[in-house]
Amino acid sequence: MDSPRDLRRWRLPRGRHGLPRELVARSQRERLLAAVVRVTAARGYESTSVAAILDEAGVGRESFYELFEDKRDCMLVARGLLVENLVETVTVPYGAPGPWPQRVRKALAAGLDWFASDPAAAKVVMIEVVAVGPASRELFQADFRRFAKLLEEGLDPEEPPPALSQAPTLAVGTALARIYEEVAQGRARELPSVAPELTYEVLVPFLGEEAARAAASGEAATA
């Protein structure tokens, strides 16, 4: 099993070791995935060569082509794992008990922290993926729908449905738009500081201004 966390944190000593073959292949795969993220974030997808990925990972060309079809394949596998990891990161606080607006606030904060903690991953997921071509739009769309569904499924069944049926897509669109923009301008690290205003913007379509403002400031824990 791939561990996306490893993908983000992987650092290995290079050179000789006594590890079994299977483990070596797995570690090589993860090193390559981590490397494609770092190199792509630093140089841009177009300027990233397989050679540069190999160099960063300390893995041979032959092993690379045993594991991946090409640069694009490697990049898309890495992106997929990162998105899985992001989904997990926001699902945990969102699924925890508590009033719905507070769960949204915490999930959003966890998501923003995820982007801030690894600007290279943020750049690959939000920006560089576009360079793989039109296929990136379908990936983007699938992610967009997935987050909207996640948000909708977690709505409090005790509460009346939102005034607008489109509220989940409006909310997810808001978060993605803001994150995209900060990451595009190289400000991924500062994302946690936009949490209060972004929470407000995400909640408004569901709750209206007053309740959204209260929830964004962390109040209204009156359950």
Place this chain on the structure above:
Amino acid sequence: MTQRQRIVDAMIDSCAEKSYAATTISDIVSRASISRTTFYKRFADKRACFDASVDHCLELLQATAAESHSEADSPPQALRNATEAVLELLAERPAIAQVVAGEALSVDPSIVERYRRLVLPAAEGLWRRAGKSPGNHADPRLAVGRLQVLLLDKMTSEGAAGLPGLLPEAVYLLMLPFAGHDEAVRQSRLAGGSAGGKDGDG
């Protein structure tokens, strides 16, 4: 049609068909039935030609929005009309939709800032002309980015032809900063209705 316009149209069509990245000068030259020399007399390079194409699309959208409403319309009415007219135009001209909502962003992510400078002062102006001050209910800058995300999603799922279906969402997003949530919901329902929107006109 001027030669320059033919080149611009060729660029728009080619970008829509095979993306900006895959478009070559040869594609444009053959589509526009001009010589390579003529192309370089008009434009320094592919990017300059693309930028001119984006300018052309935006001018067209701006003119369409401006013609869609009259002084007599209330600000929400005018905003609704303008949004509807723009979405209809994009549906009729899918190549323009591809360029504005898709390719332009891939080529230059900061294009969103330019969209803002077009959309926001125009929307605010509707309120000011009516002698009202636009509210401050949500970040208007975010409205444009939100809209961009929804446009891209709709284009991917249904193609440009599906864009007019976004009218209720688009009206809500553009209305929210200036008029607030309740009025934005009301206008959104007027614009095409959403789930359970049984409250009426007026």
